[in-house]
Amino acid sequence: MTTTTTLPTEERVVRREALYFAVRNAKLLIGFAVVLSLLLLGVFGPVVLSADTPNEYVGGTMLPPSGEHWFGTTTFGQDVFTQFVYGLRTTFLAGALGGGIAAVIAMVIGFVAGYRGGLVDEILNMFTNVVLVIPTLAVLLIINAYLGIRSVGVQALFIGLTSWPWAARAIRAQTFSLRGREFVDLARLSGMNTRKIIMREIAPNMSSYLFMTFILLFGGSILIASSLDFIGLGPTEGISLGLMLQNATAWSALQLGMWWWFIPPGAAITAIVGALYVANVGLDEVFNPKLRET
Amino acid sequence: MSLRVSELRVHYRTLRGEVKALDGVSFAMDDGEILGLAGESGCGKTTLGKSLIRMDGRMRHAGGTVELDGRELPIGDDRAMNEFRFHEISLIPQYSMSAMNPTRRIGKMIGELLRSRGVAVDTKELHNRIDLVGLPREVLNRYPIELSGGMKQRMVMVISTLLDPSLLIADEVTSALDVSTQKAVAKALLGFRDNGFVKSMIFITHDLALTARLADTIMIMYAGKLAEKAPADKLIKAPRHPYTRLLINSLPEIGVRHEQRKLSGIPGSPPSLLDPPKGCRFRDRCPLAGDECGEEPPAVEIEPNHYVACWKA
């Protein structure tokens, strides 16, 4: 890619060093390994599986896990593993899209407000606070109900558009404190413009913080998407981990002892968010040269 | 003898090992004496001040004794030291600006503080001392935030000496202040000693000129050890340790101009105290260093009250 070849040398050095420490950091490796394996399962699983749709009826109902049905079957005779694999894909998509959109909005607003300060900051801050106090779930309910949103993409878009304010506030506060440091003044004296200073001086300093924010937004999006799915406002076709949980609850899987129906989706959501958190702690150690030495 | 410190060793625990911040320091102070403790950052002066009153969690008492008015101080035992703090030894911290509770009026705070030490407020004496440091009495009804840096510093001085401690430790109390305020605070400290509010005082600073104005005796430390200790006048006018000489020569005084007399600093930097070098610690930077400096020089009393740790002195 052209971007890597035009990278200034000193940043290439930093990246090479970061990589050196990254491959030696257990927390980072474990965290990413878990997320990556679930992601790969979600991406390639459906391709490999014989079933064309996740909700296909495969025969025996309420079967516990076996060699034939790895995660057993549902009350209606659907294969839980097939649903799980498709659900992972949808869930990652909802999380990545929703979290990604929210993160981009939060970063733009947070960086600009924190760096520019003054009137720009006051206006952006007011806007952020207004969005912050809107009861997100209720708005999403109304939007979904009236517009009849039934695709994962649009659902994620609305989640993204409503869940950024706290992140914007956090990024603004961080930017504000970094802006006062003299290396920002020095960067200006080196002829760098605002955009460059934000991207090359301020953002790298809070990279682990930004990553953490993204993780939380990612997890939040998954949870909001699941909640919407849960009350029947999710995607009409397909399946998601949230939808699986909802079905399991609706058909009393817990009471019937069908643990294989609700444990996989629940555990997967926990594993994704938890592993990203562990990876974040590791990333902090990689990016902070002071933590490295100890 | 009011204070006698012998072979005091205090180490800092770090992840890379123990930093020997104070590596065998001995000295004594008389009643009524102000000892100026000077040296570069990392020489152990603040560690010495802290270890006489409260060690922080990373510090470890690795040896040596401290005796105050004939009683040995349990400096390694945080609890047992409580009996001495404030009553016998008191500290004015470096950032006294943040040492006061911002939500309490100053007068109220003093009352609470004294009650926690089981003492009642002597309002008349309090007013006396506030007058002495040149503050208006109504500061007692104000909040700390309403005071300027110099006023806060003087207020903390009054508070920390209310119980007439035997020893007062003033750690860089003037380094954040403007020159004119600095002079006022320094004079107030002298007044405290002259009025007998404190018997003796250790004045820690990196500003040798200020120490020269305030202290009776100056002790120069280098890399966790005593380099030279002498009456202030003698140390400034006739220093014997090469480090002291170079340090004094690096200070521009008003009257010295670059074109007329170019001063120079001391090349190099102090050794790491994680694993200090054998022999004299100033050896690498010393213009006089010779073979004998491979062995550690003891602090010798070369004339009355003038101690130097150098083979060449």
Add this chain to the structure above:
Amino acid sequence: MLKVDNVTKVYKVGTFGSRTMTAVDTVSFDVRPGEVVSLIGESGSGKSTIGKMILGLTPITSGSITVDGVAVKAGKEYYRAVQGVFQDPFSCYNPIFKADRVFQLIKESYYPSVPDTEWAERVRSAIRDVRLNPAEVLGKFPHQLSGGQLQRLLIARALLLDLKLLIADEITSMLDASTRIDVLNLLAELKARGLGVLYVTHDLSLGHYLAERTVVLRRGAVVEMGLTSKVFDDPLHPYTRQLLSAVPRLHAPWEDAAPVETCLYHERGATGGLLEAEPGHHVACARLSDC
């Protein structure tokens, strides 16, 4: 070269700028090539604000600042000639990058076409100019270097440009006595290169050691300025006298400030602004006592 002309800075404080605070009040002075001027003041005197305005880091409320006739304009071309070094060496470096990145940023902005090997040689030569050993300081993180080394590297960085004016804002106040004098000597050496240096400080003895001319500030306004020898040996303003008398000296006790017997100002019937007491020695009305 540097001309500061009737510069005022008013800060808006409070919500939506409901109140104002004057940090710098109609200040005028100049710095010539090959000269160090020290700007002396206590905290709140506005000395750092003036430095920041000259560097274009803070906008000017009124008045004008020009370097060789060109007004301050934050941007590449201006910073080719005007640079700054600040108080806290550790805050001047981005902690996650190596210290020598400051040189790389200069190359990217100003000398993108210079080949890497030639640039590396220029950097090494600038580092030797500030009396450092390139092998000891290159390739290290800021926390692995000392404050003195970091400040020298920033001076070396400025020397890579076509520098005319250097603003040195309290650059020695965080350094130890044994290293600070060497950094000051470096500043003095810059004069030989024809550079102008504005040395902002609160320390009178350091200002006296280094500067040809001295500007004394009090609460945002100039109270006295002129040749350093005049201002220090024959201070006319009571504030200057008070400051000088408060400086602790190694070999002499503190003295009380000599009172001002006759106020030149009122004697000559002058009002407002600065009065030229003798050629090149300006003093403000005392306004401290009713003379």
